[in-house]
Amino acid sequence: MRIRLPFRRRPDFGNCAHITDVCTLCGTCATVCPANAISIRRNSISKEALADYKGILIFVECQDSGGRQKPKTVVYELLSKGRELADKLNQPLMAVIMGNGKVSDPDHLGNYGADQVLTCTHPLLATFSADGYCSVLSAVISEIKPSVVLYGATPNGRELAPRVAARLRLGLTADCTGLDIDDQAQLVQTRPAFGGNIMAAIVAPRTRPQTATVRPNVFPVTYFDPARKADVKEIAVTLNKAAIKTKIVKEINLTETAGPDLEKSRVIVTVGRGCSKPNLLEKARKLAEKTAGTLACTRPLVEEGIFPHTCQIGQSGITVNPDLYLGVGVSGAVQHLVGMGSSKPSLPLMKTRTPLFFHCGFRDCG
Ligand SMILES: Cc1cc2nc3c(=O)[nH]c(=O)nc-3n(C[C@H](O)[C@H](O)[C@H](O)COP(=O)(O)OP(=O)(O)OC[C@H]3O[C@@H](n4cnc5c(N)ncnc54)[C@H](O)[C@@H]3O)c2cc1C
Secondary structure (H helix, E strand, C coil): CCCCCCCCCCCCCCCCCCCCCCCCCCCCCHHCCCCCCCCCCCCCCCCCHCCCCCCEEECCCCEEEEEEECCHHHHHHHHHHHHHHHHHCCCEEEEEEEEECCECCCHHHHHHHHEEEEEEEEEEHHCCHHHHHHHHHHHHHHHCCCCCCEECCCCCHHHHHHHHHHHCCEEEEEEEEEEEECCCCCEEEEEEEECCCCCEEEECCCCCCCCEEEECCCCCCCCCCCCCEEEEEEEEECHHHHHHHCCCCCCCHHHCCCCCCCCCCCEEEEEEEHCCCEEEEEHHHHHHHHHHCCEEEEEHHHHCCCCEEEEEEEECCCCCCCCCEEEEECCCCHHCCCCCCCCCCCCCHHHHEECCCECCCCCCCC
């Protein structure tokens, strides 16, 4: 493949190996070079320097709520998980709020496990911009040196986390379904890999902080202590208007325009390929109505154009955790299960930790 360098004259490298614009520094060339002529020197920090990074930092993404800014539910989920990890490491749990100072009662995050809440206030942070938030958050991380940074895998979190990771030259594991600490005090980040066929446990031994995103509804909110207080600290922010290249033209609330709020539904009726005929879909709709549930689907029904993508549950769709999950004509492929595996565990009577997942069909469906 010929690659054009955009602004420079292409130098003549002759037969020498050289780095092109598409190089990801994966290191394969060094492994396969027959003359052993290529080596890649990666700057890693010493064990002593790694130990300087302490604490878990949660990015607090907020949303508008009656003129004030309120943290999204995923923030409380991350705080519960963060509390557990911080206790294992015996390190503090911190939360960073960015905005124009309209976040209601930042110290209430202490009730959810935070030891310290850092607030970054600036008029230019009033609305989310990936470049503005990235500049400020990168500076905060460089200053306080946390060992772990966690983001919600929301549209904004997914835009921000890789930018910060690239700017600070860090690893990032997206859409983690499990987080733990190993015996070397490293963050073990579990996520589906190879099309969901294996669960990979990923560590970042050479860089700090270790950064990860987690989808909403993956971890439950398990920590609440009304007596716990967080120490709130204001961080001075320097942010130049020229650093923000994104211009927000219009904000559209997708949950209002494009489909049901599956993430909050307590009962979900999911239809799969075995239930895609119109008469069966009608029955599923009635079942959802009778159970006060929300209708959702598997990926094949989105591909067939029967449902919008906002109704798809699974690895490339939405993650849900209802109390009751009914699957009609669903085979239970791993890519689907990964989106509903955090549904409430079965009743104690059933002596199993698996969610209430009923796979069923209708009597007259052939
Ligand atoms: C990278 C990647 C990401 C993916 N992401 C997602 C995702 O986010 N969400 C998702 O759902 N899938 C996803 N998939 C697709 C996934 O692998 C499966 O193909 C999909 O989940 C299967 O959907 P299904 O269960 O509806 O269909 P099928 O696997 O075809 O299952 C249909 C089921 O219906 C049963 N059935 C047939 N007729 C009847 C009947 N009359 N009554 C009752 N039961 C009947 C069949 O026995 C079968 O068990 C992804 C795949 C890849 C590779």
